[in-house]
Amino acid sequence: MPSIRTINPEYLKHVPEDVRVIVVDDSNGSIEANRSNMAVYRYDDYRSWLGENDDLIPRKTDTCRSFGFYVAWREGYKYVITLDDDCKTHEGFMDGHALVGQEQEVPTVDQRPWYNTLDNLVLEIDGESSPRFYARGVPYCYREHQPEPVISRQKGRVVCNMGMWTKVPDINGLDKLGVDVPDSMSVREPCLAIGNGTEFSLCIMNVAIMTEAIPAFYQLPMGANVCGHRLDRFGDIWSGYILKRLTDIKGDLVTIGEPAVTHTKAGNTIRETQVEHFGHLLERDFYGLVDRASEATAAADYATMYNQFATNFVAEVERSSLVPAYRSLFADMGDKMVRWSQLFLPAAATFRASSESTGTP
Numbered sequence: 553m554p555s556i557r558t559i560n561p562e563y564l565k566h567v568p569e570d571v572r573v574i575v576v577d578d579s580n581g582s583i584e585a586n587r588s589n590m591a592v593y594r595y596d597d598y599r600s601w602l603g604e605n606d607d608l609i610p611r612k613t614d615t616c617r618s619f620g621f622y623v624a625w626r627e628g629y630k631y632v633i634t635l636d637d638d639c640k641t642h643e644g645f646m647d648g649h650a651l652v653g654q655e656q657e658v659p660t661v662d663q664r665p666w667y668n669t670l671d672n673l674v675l676e677i678d679g680e681s682s683p684r685f686y687a688r689g690v691p692y693c694y695r696e697h698q699p700e701p702v703i704s705r706q707k708g709r710v711v712c713n714m715g716m717w718t719k720v721p722d723i724n725g726l727d728k729l730g731v732d733v734p735d736s737m738s739v740r741e742p743c744l745a746i747g748n749g750t751e752f753s754l755c756i757m758n759v760a761i762m763t764e765a766i767p768a769f770y771q772l773p774m775g776a777n778v779c780g781h782r783l784d785r786f787g788d789i790w791s792g793y794i795l796k797r798l799t800d801i802k803g804d805l806v807t808i809g810e811p812a813v814t815h816t817k818a819g820n821t822i823r824e825t826q827v828e829h830f831g832h833l834l835e836r837d838f839y840g841l842v843d844r845a846s847e848a849t850a851a852a853d854y855a856t857m858y859n860q861f862a863t864n865f866v867a868e869v870e871r872s873s874l875v876p877a878y879r880s881l882f883a884d885m886g887d888k889m890v891r892w893s894q895l896f897l898p899a900a901a902t903f904r905a906s907s908e909s910t911g912t913p
Contacts, residue, residue: 554578554617555637561587566641574620578612593619605895608888615771615787622895625766632766636757638817648811649760651710651743658807660706662747666694667701669752669808672741673721675734682734688722689753689789691835706745708805711765712795715758716808717815722755725824742810748800754792758813767855767896768798772885778830779877785824786831790838797846798857837878841868855896862889
């Protein structure tokens with residue numbers, strides 16, 4: 553859990569006490585552990601664990617959760633669930649994510665190029681059915697002339713499950729300006745795989761993932777200044793796009809649906825719209841780079857695949873004709889992706905095994 557405030561223990565009521573809770577304190581000191589088996593990590597821990605690579609973890613943005621992922625990987629856990637601090641769990645929460653790591657035959661949606669995850673929610677405004685809204689991160693260019701979704705059944709290993717949300721849905725910022733915003737009442741399909749070749753907006757606020765896939769789930773640093781404007785709220789969207797590309801290559805599944813959490817807090821719509829703006833301007837360039845980099849990536853374990861992908865991404869940026877501001881941003885991301893990937897290569901894995909045997913972090 554990334555946070556800047558005291559964790560509400562009531563929100564974690566349905567997470568058993570013997571489950572380790574890793575909190576990444578992005579306030580750098582205001583959070584204290586308030587339940588058993590909770591560990592709080594601050595900025596100085598980035599240096600202790602990552603050394604000169606501590607810049608891989610950004611400050612003042614939720615993508616600092618990458619540090620929690622790294623800690624979980626180093627500590628040898630098989631699965632990780634990440635939650636935002638304004639999400640309240642309910643009975644059956646852990647069971648809802650238990651499909652991760654399992655071979656499943658599940659309903660699968662194919663709607664190329666992009667599936668709108670809000671179509672899997674029952675949305676209402678003042679008790680009446682809501683008009684259609686789009687999830688944060690859905691490209692504007694894919695909103696019209698989309699083929700109808702095709703539902704089939706597919707069998708495979710689920711490596712990542714995006715649990716959804718009641719109350720406050722994750723809606724694109726601009727779409728909330730000047731209109732009545734719906735509440736999310738329930739999830740339509742409790743388990744829905746996203747078909748091979750179909751993309752979607754992965755919202756990180758309630759996600760379970762196999763730890764073996766964490767090397768391919770680096771939350772791309774946000775907070776960068778692009779042409780005088782802050783870029784944010786696309787870290788999970790872009791990281792999810794990469795993960796989905798790599799799971800498609802490997803033949804694994806990403807699912808959405810249950811367990812739903814209550815998302816209790818609506819953000820500042822003006823601010824959200826501002827920081828999402830450059831994400832939408834940059835997305836087509838970014839996705840083009842990712843698509844070309846992934847085409848040259850072969851199926852392997854996720855650490856190896858992400859290293860291949862990141863190296864290819866850097867090469868694609870170098871040969872691109874992007875304007876300097878965009879090129880600089882993506883070059884920095886590529887450098888960080890490569891260095892992140894190197895943390896998980898065989899030498900790093902050997903270090904992890906040695907650390908576990910000696911009890912060192």
